[in-house]
Amino acid sequence: MYETFFNHSSDILFITDDKGNLLDINTAFVHNLGYTKEKVLLTNIKDLMHQDDVTKTLKLMSELSRDKPLINFEQNYIHLNGKSLRLSCTAFIDVEVRNIFIAAKYVSKNSNEEINKFVNATAHEINNPLGIISGYTELIKAQPGIDANTNEKLDVILKSSERIANIIKDLKQVYCPDNSLEK
Structure with a gap:
């Protein structure tokens, strides 16, 4: 039963000894990282990690204990084709x-960093014309001789522009908390 689950799981599963030598991998590991089981079982997991993650991962693994599993930590692994995953x-x-059991899932391309970039770019593209609309509306309102009906419509435009600006600000606070003070 264990072997069936291990080999047919859609999650990437692998087992290392306490030194990081790979003892077993499942088919999802082979499928997602491109290495054959025979080749991988001759290596240390550090050799498959992106070099920037090795020190951090070794530190995390040293903190691993029976009572304290490591949950949802992200790492970059190197696919057989050289790309980072x-x-x-x-x-x-x-x-x-002293064996370490690791389950991993591919972090989709819509990672927080990419969502952050998308939200910032979208906010920029909306804020630019919104600033122009607001600016020209205020200039028109400042013109002498504007009748009450036109002035009322200009106020609606300004309030709507302000509402859109606040929506963009709120989106950035939710999806880009590190730069939520930027406009």
Whole structure:
């Protein structure tokens, strides 16, 4: 039963010893990272990680204990074709045999960083014409001889522009909290 689950899981599953040597991988590992089982079982997991993540990961793994699994930490692994693949991992340890069990999922291309870029670009593209609309509306309102009906319609335009600006500001606060003070 264990082997069936391990080999047929859609999650990337692998087992290492306490030194990081790969002991077993499942078919999702082979499918997502491109390596054959035979080739991978001769390597250390560090050799498949992006070099920027190795030190951080080793530190995290040193904190791993029976009572404290590592949940949802992200790492970059190197696909056989050389491209970096971002994985969200959960690791636990079998303290009796010191093997580490890791389950990983591919982090979609719509990562937080990409959502942040999209929201910022969209906000910029909306704020530019919105600023022009608001500016010209205020200039028109400042003209002498504007009748009450036109002035009322200009106020509606300004309030609508302000509402759109606030929606953009709120979106940036939710999806881009690190730069929510920027406009």
